[in-house]
Amino acid sequence: NAGVMQNPRHLVRRRGQEARLRCSPMKGHSHVYWYRQLPEEGLKFMVYLQKENIIDESGMPKERFSAEFPKEGPSILRIQQVVRGDSAAYFCAAGVAGGPVVQFFGPGTRLTVL
Amino acid sequence: LAKTTQPISMDSYEGQEVNITCSHNNIATNDYITWYQQFPSQGPRFIIQGYKTKVTNEVASLFIPADRKSSTLSLPRVSLSDTAVYYCLLRGHNAGNMLTFGGGTRLMVKP
Numbered sequence: 001n002a003g004v005m006q007n008p009r010h011l012v013r014r015r016g017q018e019a020r021l022r023c024s025p026m027k028g029h030s031h032v033y034w035y036r037q038l039p040e041e042g043l044k045f046m047v048y049l050q051k052e053n054i055i056d057e058s059g060m061p062k063e064r065f066s067a068e069f070p071k072e073g074p075s076i077l078r079i080q081q082v083v084r085g086d087s088a089a090y091f092c093a094a095g096v097a098g099g100p101v102v103q104f105f106g107p108g109t110r111l112t113v114l
Numbered sequence: 115l116a117k118t119t120q121p122i123s124m125d126s127y128e129g130q131e132v133n134i135t136c137s138h139n140n141i142a143t144n145d146y147i148t149w150y151q152q153f154p155s156q157g158p159r160f161i162i163q164g165y166k167t168k169v170t171n172e173v174a175s176l177f178i179p180a181d182r183k184s185s186t187l188s189l190p191r192v193s194l195s196d197t198a199v200y201y202c203l204l205r206g207h208n209a210g211n212m213l214t215f216g217g218g219t220r221l222m223v224k225p
Contacts, residue, residue, distance in 0.1 A: 004157075018202070033212055042201065043158065044214030056212065091157045093213075103213060105157030 004094045004106035012112045021109045024074040025094030032075040033093040082113045118202045123220040132189040136202030145204040152199045190206045197223045
Protein backbone atom coordinates (compact mmCIF):
# COMPACT_ATOMS: atom_id res chain seq x y z
CA ASN A 1 0.00 0.00 0.00
CA ALA A 2 2.77 2.41 -1.00
CA GLY A 3 4.03 2.96 2.54
CA VAL A 4 1.00 4.55 4.17
CA MET A 5 1.23 3.77 7.86
CA GLN A 6 -1.54 3.75 10.40
CA ASN A 7 -1.42 3.19 14.11
CA PRO A 8 -2.57 1.67 16.20
CA ARG A 9 -3.80 -1.25 14.14
CA HIS A 10 -6.28 -2.17 16.82
CA LEU A 11 -7.79 0.11 19.42
CA VAL A 12 -10.21 -0.77 22.19
CA ARG A 13 -12.05 1.95 24.03
CA ARG A 14 -14.89 2.07 26.52
CA ARG A 15 -17.91 4.21 25.87
CA GLY A 16 -17.19 7.85 26.64
CA GLN A 17 -13.44 7.64 26.10
CA GLU A 18 -11.48 9.31 23.33
CA ALA A 19 -9.94 7.57 20.37
CA ARG A 20 -6.99 8.95 18.41
CA LEU A 21 -6.08 7.37 15.12
CA ARG A 22 -2.89 8.30 13.34
CA CYS A 23 -1.94 8.20 9.69
CA SER A 24 1.51 8.80 8.25
CA PRO A 25 1.53 9.09 4.46
CA MET A 26 4.68 8.41 2.56
CA LYS A 27 6.98 11.30 1.77
CA GLY A 28 5.64 13.55 -0.92
CA HIS A 29 2.02 12.60 -0.39
CA SER A 30 0.45 15.80 0.82
CA HIS A 31 -3.19 14.75 0.47
CA VAL A 32 -4.81 12.59 3.12
CA TYR A 33 -8.28 11.06 3.09
CA TRP A 34 -10.04 9.25 5.91
CA TYR A 35 -12.65 6.56 5.30
CA ARG A 36 -14.74 4.40 7.62
CA GLN A 37 -15.84 0.87 6.89
CA LEU A 38 -18.51 -1.02 8.76
CA PRO A 39 -18.55 -4.84 8.56
CA GLU A 40 -19.66 -6.19 5.18
CA GLU A 41 -19.93 -2.69 3.70
CA GLY A 42 -17.87 -0.54 1.38
CA LEU A 43 -15.75 2.33 2.61
CA LYS A 44 -17.43 5.66 3.31
CA PHE A 45 -15.55 8.92 2.85
CA MET A 46 -15.16 11.06 5.92
CA VAL A 47 -12.67 13.88 5.39
CA TYR A 48 -10.02 15.13 2.99
CA LEU A 49 -7.06 17.14 4.23
CA GLN A 50 -3.97 18.75 2.86
CA LYS A 51 -1.15 19.93 5.06
CA GLU A 52 -2.66 22.22 7.73
CA ASN A 53 -5.98 22.50 5.87
CA ILE A 54 -9.27 20.65 5.90
CA ILE A 55 -10.48 20.66 2.32
CA ASP A 56 -13.66 18.59 2.54
CA GLU A 57 -15.24 17.23 5.70
CA SER A 58 -18.65 16.53 4.22
CA GLY A 59 -18.57 12.88 5.26
CA MET A 60 -17.61 13.42 8.85
CA PRO A 61 -20.20 13.56 11.66
CA LYS A 62 -20.62 17.12 12.94
CA GLU A 63 -20.15 16.16 16.56
CA ARG A 64 -17.40 14.28 18.37
CA PHE A 65 -15.26 13.78 15.24
CA SER A 66 -12.35 15.97 14.20
CA ALA A 67 -9.33 15.61 11.95
CA GLU A 68 -6.10 17.43 11.42
CA PHE A 69 -2.98 17.16 9.28
CA PRO A 70 -0.34 19.40 10.83
CA LYS A 71 2.69 20.76 9.05
CA GLU A 72 4.82 18.27 10.91
CA GLY A 73 3.72 14.83 11.98
CA PRO A 74 0.92 12.45 11.11
CA SER A 75 -2.69 13.13 10.34
CA ILE A 76 -4.92 12.53 13.33
CA LEU A 77 -8.55 11.44 13.36
CA ARG A 78 -9.99 12.11 16.78
CA ILE A 79 -13.22 10.69 18.11
CA GLN A 80 -14.41 12.07 21.42
CA GLN A 81 -16.82 10.31 23.78
CA VAL A 82 -16.93 7.18 21.67
CA VAL A 83 -20.12 5.15 21.39
CA ARG A 84 -20.61 1.55 20.29
CA GLY A 85 -21.69 2.71 16.83
CA ASP A 86 -18.21 4.12 16.26
CA SER A 87 -16.83 0.57 16.14
CA ALA A 88 -15.48 0.15 12.63
CA ALA A 89 -12.34 0.00 10.55
CA TYR A 90 -10.90 3.41 9.78
CA PHE A 91 -8.71 3.72 6.73
CA CYS A 92 -6.41 6.49 5.71
CA ALA A 93 -5.47 7.03 2.09
CA ALA A 94 -2.80 9.29 0.68
CA GLY A 95 -2.24 10.88 -2.68
CA VAL A 96 -0.16 13.49 -4.45
CA ALA A 97 -1.15 16.68 -6.17
CA GLY A 98 -2.05 16.46 -9.83
CA GLY A 99 -4.42 13.98 -11.34
CA PRO A 100 -5.74 11.55 -12.08
CA VAL A 101 -4.68 10.87 -8.56
CA VAL A 102 -4.43 7.34 -7.25
CA GLN A 103 -5.13 7.02 -3.56
CA PHE A 104 -3.00 4.54 -1.66
CA PHE A 105 -4.55 3.08 1.45
CA GLY A 106 -3.03 2.20 4.78
CA PRO A 107 -3.76 -1.04 6.66
CA GLY A 108 -6.45 0.56 8.77
CA THR A 109 -7.22 0.92 12.45
CA ARG A 110 -9.89 -1.33 13.87
CA LEU A 111 -11.71 0.48 16.63
CA THR A 112 -13.77 -1.52 19.07
CA VAL A 113 -15.93 0.31 21.57
CA LEU A 114 -16.98 -1.75 24.55
CA LEU B 115 -22.02 11.45 -7.88
CA ALA B 116 -22.12 8.91 -10.68
CA LYS B 117 -23.09 5.49 -9.42
CA THR B 118 -21.56 2.16 -10.30
CA THR B 119 -23.27 -1.21 -10.39
CA GLN B 120 -21.42 -4.50 -10.22
CA PRO B 121 -22.34 -8.08 -9.33
CA ILE B 122 -22.50 -8.80 -5.64
CA SER B 123 -20.51 -12.00 -5.92
CA MET B 124 -18.77 -14.29 -8.38
CA ASP B 125 -17.26 -17.76 -8.15
CA SER B 126 -14.37 -19.05 -10.19
CA TYR B 127 -11.77 -21.80 -10.20
CA GLU B 128 -8.03 -21.60 -10.11
CA GLY B 129 -6.47 -20.98 -13.49
CA GLN B 130 -9.55 -19.44 -15.06
CA GLU B 131 -9.87 -15.94 -16.40
CA VAL B 132 -12.29 -13.80 -14.44
CA ASN B 133 -14.13 -10.85 -15.91
CA ILE B 134 -16.01 -8.47 -13.61
CA THR B 135 -18.20 -5.95 -15.35
CA CYS B 136 -19.18 -2.62 -13.85
CA SER B 137 -21.97 -0.40 -15.15
CA HIS B 138 -21.70 3.37 -14.87
CA ASN B 139 -24.33 4.85 -17.16
CA ASN B 140 -23.95 8.38 -15.82
CA ILE B 141 -20.18 8.62 -15.98
CA ALA B 142 -18.96 12.19 -16.32
CA THR B 143 -16.52 13.41 -18.94
CA ASN B 144 -13.73 13.89 -16.43
CA ASP B 145 -14.30 10.63 -14.53
CA TYR B 146 -11.64 7.95 -14.49
CA ILE B 147 -12.55 4.33 -13.84
CA THR B 148 -10.58 2.83 -10.99
CA TRP B 149 -10.55 -0.66 -9.53
CA TYR B 150 -9.45 -1.63 -6.06
CA GLN B 151 -9.00 -5.02 -4.39
CA GLN B 152 -9.60 -5.59 -0.70
CA PHE B 153 -8.69 -8.60 1.38
CA PRO B 154 -10.27 -9.14 4.79
CA SER B 155 -8.80 -6.92 7.49
CA GLN B 156 -6.71 -4.96 5.00
CA GLY B 157 -6.96 -1.64 3.25
CA PRO B 158 -8.02 -1.49 -0.40
CA ARG B 159 -5.22 -1.99 -2.88
CA PHE B 160 -5.15 -0.12 -6.18
CA ILE B 161 -5.32 -2.48 -9.16
CA ILE B 162 -5.81 -0.47 -12.30
CA GLN B 163 -7.21 2.79 -13.63
CA GLY B 164 -8.29 3.89 -17.09
CA TYR B 165 -10.20 6.50 -19.04
CA LYS B 166 -10.99 4.77 -22.32
CA THR B 167 -10.11 1.77 -24.51
CA LYS B 168 -7.86 -0.77 -22.87
CA VAL B 169 -5.34 -0.58 -20.08
CA THR B 170 -3.09 -3.45 -19.05
CA ASN B 171 -0.61 -3.87 -16.24
CA GLU B 172 1.11 -6.80 -14.59
CA VAL B 173 -1.97 -7.62 -12.54
CA ALA B 174 -5.02 -7.07 -14.71
CA SER B 175 -6.56 -5.57 -17.82
CA LEU B 176 -9.30 -3.00 -17.97
CA PHE B 177 -11.58 -2.82 -20.99
CA ILE B 178 -13.61 0.33 -21.54
CA PRO B 179 -15.96 0.62 -24.54
CA ALA B 180 -16.23 3.82 -26.53
CA ASP B 181 -19.36 5.03 -24.71
CA ARG B 182 -17.65 4.47 -21.31
CA LYS B 183 -20.94 3.39 -19.75
CA SER B 184 -19.39 0.19 -18.52
CA SER B 185 -16.00 -1.32 -17.89
CA THR B 186 -14.66 -4.84 -17.41
CA LEU B 187 -11.86 -5.85 -15.10
CA SER B 188 -10.12 -8.96 -16.39
CA LEU B 189 -7.99 -11.09 -14.10
CA PRO B 190 -6.01 -13.70 -16.03
CA ARG B 191 -5.54 -17.16 -14.54
CA VAL B 192 -6.77 -16.46 -11.02
CA SER B 193 -5.37 -18.23 -8.00
CA LEU B 194 -6.80 -18.83 -4.54
CA SER B 195 -5.07 -15.68 -3.33
CA ASP B 196 -7.22 -13.59 -5.66
CA THR B 197 -10.22 -14.27 -3.43
CA ALA B 198 -11.18 -10.77 -2.34
CA VAL B 199 -13.69 -7.97 -2.79
CA TYR B 200 -13.23 -5.92 -5.95
CA TYR B 201 -14.50 -2.36 -6.10
CA CYS B 202 -15.22 -0.37 -9.24
CA LEU B 203 -15.11 3.38 -8.65
CA LEU B 204 -15.34 6.57 -10.61
CA ARG B 205 -13.27 9.52 -9.67
CA GLY B 206 -12.70 12.93 -11.12
CA HIS B 207 -9.45 14.26 -12.38
CA ASN B 208 -8.66 16.44 -9.42
CA ALA B 209 -6.81 15.37 -6.32
CA GLY B 210 -9.67 16.52 -4.16
CA ASN B 211 -12.12 13.98 -5.45
CA MET B 212 -12.88 11.42 -2.78
CA LEU B 213 -13.59 7.82 -3.73
CA THR B 214 -17.16 6.57 -3.47
CA PHE B 215 -17.22 2.87 -2.71
CA GLY B 216 -20.20 0.68 -3.46
CA GLY B 217 -20.64 -2.83 -2.15
CA GLY B 218 -18.07 -4.33 -4.49
CA THR B 219 -17.94 -7.82 -5.98
CA ARG B 220 -16.94 -10.68 -3.73
CA LEU B 221 -14.83 -13.03 -5.82
CA MET B 222 -14.40 -16.54 -4.50
CA VAL B 223 -11.72 -18.61 -6.22
CA LYS B 224 -12.05 -22.32 -5.61
CA PRO B 225 -9.42 -25.02 -6.04
